[in-house]
Amino acid sequence: xxxxxxxxxxxxxxxxxxxxxxxxxALAFRSGxxxxxxxxxxxxxxxRLQVFEGLVLARKHGTEAGATFTVxxxxxxxxxxxIFPLYSPMIDKIEVVRSAKVRRSKLYYIRDKAAKEISRQMxxxxxAKAPVAATEEVAAE
Numbered sequence: 791x792x793x794x795x796x797x798x799x800x801x802x803x804x805x806x807x808x809x810x811x812x813x814x815x816a817l818a819f820r821s822g823x824x825x826x827x828x829x830x831x832x833x834x835x836x837x838r839l840q841v842f843e844g845l846v847l848a849r850k851h852g853t854e855a856g857a858t859f860t861v862x863x864x865x866x867x868x869x870x871x872x873i874f875p876l877y878s879p880m881i882d883k884i885e886v887v888r889s890a891k892v893r894r895s896k897l898y899y900i901r902d903k904a905a906k907e908i909s910r911q912m913x914x915x916x917x918a919k920a921p922v923a924a925t926e927e928v929a930a931e
Contacts, residue, residue: 820846
């Protein structure tokens with residue numbers, strides 16, 4: 791029995807922009823720095839840039855091919871973390887907004903610190919009660 795020829799699969803190719811490897815390798819950001827990551831987003835045939843600004847929690851695998859960095863930001867009191875590949879062609883550019891001196895290479899404790907801060911703020915919020923005294927006087931009469 792002869793094998794049926796397979797149908798040609800049409801693959802939609804996305805053109806990726808070329809990255810300058812030497813420039814990415816020389817980026818001088820580390821844990822504790824605040825960075826803006828400009829990411830290329832493809833939606834419905836259109837291309838746009840999306841900026842993700844936050845604190846760098848970790849930078850892993852140095853400058854090798856699989857290098858990544860984790861960025862955390864708080865949006866509407868919800869912590870959001872994203873892991874970006876350093877050499878991804880989907881990243882247009884990385885800007886260092888602010889540098890900070892930290893004494894750890896991984897800042898994962900920031901997650902717990904932020905959660906404790908929010909719970910502390912929730913404890914300090916006073917619950918407003920409706921004026922019950924006026925309704926009790928009317929009922930007593």
